[in-house]
Amino acid sequence: MLYVLEDTINGILIGSIYGLTALGLTVIFGVLKVINFAHGSLLMVGMYTAYWAVVLTGIHPYLALIIVAPVMYFFGYYLQNIIIKPIFKAEKDVREPITVIIVTTGVWYVLDNLSLLIFGPQYRTLQDNPLRGKMLEFAGMMLSIPKFWGFVIAIVTAAAVYWFFQKTRMGRAIRATSLDRESASLMGINQYRIYNVAFGIGTAIAGIAGVTLVPFYNVFPSVGVLFDIKGFIIVVLGGLGSIGGAILGGIIVGVIESVGPQFMAATWTEAIVYGLFLMVLFVKPSGLFGVKYDW
Amino acid sequence: MAFLEVRNIEVFYGDVQVIFDLSLHVEEGEVVSIIGGNGAGKSTLLRSISGLVPPAKGEILFEGVPIHKAPPEAIVERGLVQVPEGRRLFTLMSVKDNLIVGAYNSRADRVKEKTIEAVYELLPRLRERESQLAMTLSGGEQQMVAIGRGLMAKPKLLMLDEPSLGLAPLLSKNIFETVRKIADQGTTVVLVEQDVMHSLSISERGYVLEQGRTVMEGPAKELLDDPHIKTAYLGI
Ligand SMILES: Nc1ncnc2c1ncn2[C@@H]1O[C@H](COP(=O)(O)OP(=O)(O)O)[C@@H](O)[C@H]1O
Ligand SMILES: [Mg+2]
Numbered sequence A: 001m002l003y004v005l006e007d008t009i010n011g012i013l014i015g016s017i018y019g020l021t022a023l024g025l026t027v028i029f030g031v032l033k034v035i036n037f038a039h040g041s042l043l044m045v046g047m048y049t050a051y052w053a054v055v056l057t058g059i060h061p062y063l064a065l066i067i068v069a070p071v072m073y074f075f076g077y078y079l080q081n082i083i084i085k086p087i088f089k090a091e092k093d094v095r096e097p098i099t100v101i102i103v104t105t106g107v108w109y110v111l112d113n114l115s116l117l118i119f120g121p122q123y124r125t126l127q128d129n130p131l132r133g134k135m136l137e138f139a140g141m142m143l144s145i146p147k148f149w150g151f152v153i154a155i156v157t158a159a160a161v162y163w164f165f166q167k168t169r170m171g172r173a174i175r176a177t178s179l180d181r182e183s184a185s186l187m188g189i190n191q192y193r194i195y196n197v198a199f200g201i202g203t204a205i206a207g208i209a210g211v212t213l214v215p216f217y218n219v220f221p222s223v224g225v226l227f228d229i230k231g232f233i234i235v236v237l238g239g240l241g242s243i244g245g246a247i248l249g250g251i252i253v254g255v256i257e258s259v260g261p262q263f264m265a266a267t268w269t270e271a272i273v274y275g276l277f278l279m280v281l282f283v284k285p286s287g288l289f290g291v292k293y294d295w
Numbered sequence B: 001m002a003f004l005e006v007r008n009i010e011v012f013y014g015d016v017q018v019i020f021d022l023s024l025h026v027e028e029g030e031v032v033s034i035i036g037g038n039g040a041g042k043s044t045l046l047r048s049i050s051g052l053v054p055p056a057k058g059e060i061l062f063e064g065v066p067i068h069k070a071p072p073e074a075i076v077e078r079g080l081v082q083v084p085e086g087r088r089l090f091t092l093m094s095v096k097d098n099l100i101v102g103a104y105n106s107r108a109d110r111v112k113e114k115t116i117e118a119v120y121e122l123l124p125r126l127r128e129r130e131s132q133l134a135m136t137l138s139g140g141e142q143q144m145v146a147i148g149r150g151l152m153a154k155p156k157l158l159m160l161d162e163p164s165l166g167l168a169p170l171l172s173k174n175i176f177e178t179v180r181k182i183a184d185q186g187t188t189v190v191l192v193e194q195d196v197m198h199s200l201s202i203s204e205r206g207y208v209l210e211q212g213r214t215v216m217e218g219p220a221k222e223l224l225d226d227p228h229i230k231t232a233y234l235g236i
Helices: A002-032 A039-057 A065-090 A098-119 A145-167 A169-179 A181-186 A191-213 A223-238 A243-262 A266-283 B042-049 B072-077 B095-102 B112-122 B124-128 B139-152 B169-184 B196-201 B220-225 B227-234
Strands: A135-138 A141-144 B004-013 B016-026 B031-035 B057-062 B080-083 B157-161 B188-193 B205-210 B213-219
Touching (some): A039 A065, A039 A191, A039 A223, A098 A223, A145 A191, A145 A243, A169 B095, A223 A243, B004 B042, B016 B042, B016 B213, B031 B169, B031 B196, B072 B080, B080 B139, B112 B124, B139 B169, B196 B227
Parallel strands (some): B031 B205
Antiparallel strands (some): B004 B016
């Protein structure tokens, strides 16, 4: 019984980090109405940025946040501005332009292959990592410390994003644009700038997720692919565009993956996750957590 | 030089031409009605002035400055603001957030606390409803939010596209009174309407649009007495 509880808690911890990758995806989708197939690659770039920030400067792995979040924000901002925006402008009458999806897929391939070219195929892990394998003993259970901090960072990030969307001028403008682009234009909001900012925020969140992963996860060029598929599943589970839904959806997937192997072969847990995903798509396509947008 | 001047514009949706060689002007302080039936091109004209569908030919000048190549946000920044047809509220945002988004442009953003008080003064209903989601309001209340949101942008010229659309006669009368008040407080108004009688009765001048062309223009009083208008628009 204690094992199940321990696995559940560890599932919640790792699941919240999955939720963080899905959160970036959902923010971008909420505004651009386009699934960003490059999101896993952005996570990969975030992980490399975090890895090198720690290796080159010797700072604490979590302090890398102050480098990674802004670097990734600008990376996303200009990626959208330079590569994706021209396609958007060319197809401005199309609400969900398929060509933009194709472009994000192109970005995925380019980024993954660039990192293979630059960093090579090897798996990298932080040496002299103060968090490596550290466990927290709590009521007789062993919990991973880096996953615990990942959980804290995920919750704080989600709360901060929610606050930003509710209470700031830019946040309101982003919500307005996501609800009605043309009407937002008539309020003096420059749509294309909003897309840049939303993409920047989504990418920065992917960077934050990268920082939380690096202390206990290998970094390699195709690492994003593993999280890509999870990200899509979670976003659909939680409800496209929902902040709370992304985190909760991530936690559900994390718990299934973590507790499942106690009762069945590990491969079956994947089947359960996909099964749940399909069920939600058929039965409640707006996601488990009701509202279409909670921002 | 007129406050707003539209010179010989032609507007297309793709290959389909909707506005043909249209010219009009609005002087500072005026209320000008643009009337015409469904599909005459009234909304397209306003969308063109707002920069959403730039004209293929012709010029639009606001305070003497050409704006027909400017993006929508630059036009709002200049003080030329539109309240669109069908209200187009941000349905899942609160009334207050809708109003605040209206003050997004940098001129308006600086004074938004003061403006929102003035808007609540003019439309007291909005203060009562400020924390409700916009989608939960009645049609009349939604139109008030749309107008209030337009005012939050600190317009020098406010263009309203069929503000009385779909409202009961009493509510619609209320909206026209509000528009007149806005004009009396010093904002120039362009009013697009199908309710010709009420619209012209609060206007100084009017234009009649048919099939994308101006077919008549003149002082509101004269238009109200015109036999063509009486038969075609007033059903008298
Ligand atoms: N987005 C659009 N694409 C193509 N045609 C349009 C579009 N919007 C309006 N139209 C056409 O343009 C004409 C004028 O429409 P509109 O400006 O909305 O007229 P009004 O506001 O006077 O009712 C109509 O024939 C309408 O069908
Ligand atoms: Mg219309």
